[in-house]
Amino acid sequence: xxxxxxxxxxxxxxxxxxxxxxxxxxxxxxxxxxxxxxxxxxxxxxxxxxxxxxxxxxxxxxxxxxxxxxxxxxxxxxxxxxxxxxxxxxxxxxxxxxxxxxxxxxxxxxxx
Amino acid sequence: xxxxxxxxxxxxxxxxxxxxxxxxxxxxxxxxxxxxxxxxxxxxxxxxxxxxxxxxxxxxxxxxxxxxxxxxxxxxxxxxxxxxxxxxxxxxxxxxxxxxxxxxxxxxxxxx
Numbered sequence: 188x189x190x191x192x193x194x195x196x197x198x199x200x201x202x203x204x205x206x207x208x209x210x211x212x213x214x215x216x217x218x219x220x221x222x223x224x225x226x227x228x229x230x231x232x233x234x235x236x237x238x239x240x241x242x243x244x245x246x247x248x249x250x251x252x253x254x255x256x257x258x259x260x261x262x263x264x265x266x267x268x269x270x271x272x273x274x275x276x277x278x279x280x281x282x283x284x285x286x287x288x289x290x291x292x293x294x295x296x297x298x299x
Numbered sequence: 300x301x302x303x304x305x306x307x308x309x310x311x312x313x314x315x316x317x318x319x320x321x322x323x324x325x326x327x328x329x330x331x332x333x334x335x336x337x338x339x340x341x342x343x344x345x346x347x348x349x350x351x352x353x354x355x356x357x358x359x360x361x362x363x364x365x366x367x368x369x370x371x372x373x374x375x376x377x378x379x380x381x382x383x384x385x386x387x388x389x390x391x392x393x394x395x396x397x398x399x400x401x402x403x404x405x406x407x408x409x410x411x
Contacts, residue, residue, distance in 0.1 A: 221399045229404060230305075230389055236399035276342070278400075284355045285330045285347040285393055287400060292341070 189214045189281055193290035200297055202269060208262040208293045210277035215255045218280040221287070222251050222262050225274045234275075235262070267297045301325065303403035305390050311409045317378040320406045324371050324392030331373040332400065333365060336387040345388075348373055380410045 223231040235251040278287040333345040344357035348367035365375040391400040
């Protein structure tokens with residue numbers, strides 16, 4: 188069974204810092220990995236999707252990398268802003284069947 | 300293009316009652332998944348439907364059931380509600396195996 192772990196569980200930083208959020212998974216036979224953002228009481232917003240054959244994806248200030256062999260993915264946030272404050276979740280998809288395995292998330296607070 | 304729509308947004312039910320939640324996926328998406336999110340357990344997979352067939356099921360009691368209609372809309376039903384069923388229920392849809400999942404805003408269920 189796939190286990191997904193996210194470190195750190197919480198992070199509080201001043202505005203402008205560059206951040207790295209970590210995600211590790213136990214079964215490297217993944218189909219793809221997706222990073223989400225969740226604001227309190229809301230649904231999940233997809234940030235980046237990395238296919239198993241890819242090494243990284245970029246969208247604006249966000250960059251996600253994937254290393255299947257070591258079972259790790261990182262989400263890099265450049266020049267953080269207060270509006271980035273949210274919980275960030277990573278999820279792996281192990282097969283064509285539609286089940287995602289989620290980590291517990293990293294709760295990010297960016298203060299002015 | 301319309302996103303994933305979940306109705307209702309909020310529900311308050313009494314123990315022992317039953318409840319039905321609805322999810323309309325993005326047009327063209329045939330895979331629909333359901334998740335339960337609680338502070339204690341995080342995101343837990345309930346089930347996934349594809350073309351009206353349940354392809355995958357999580358570890359939940361039989362009180363939790365679902366179905367998918369020919370237009371890909373999905374419903375989930377919880378019978379004999381318990382206090383522990385209070386949670387945010389999230390629905391997600393996907394176009395295919397290599398595509399990511401798009402989540403709805405969720406239904407917040409409170410059982411009193």
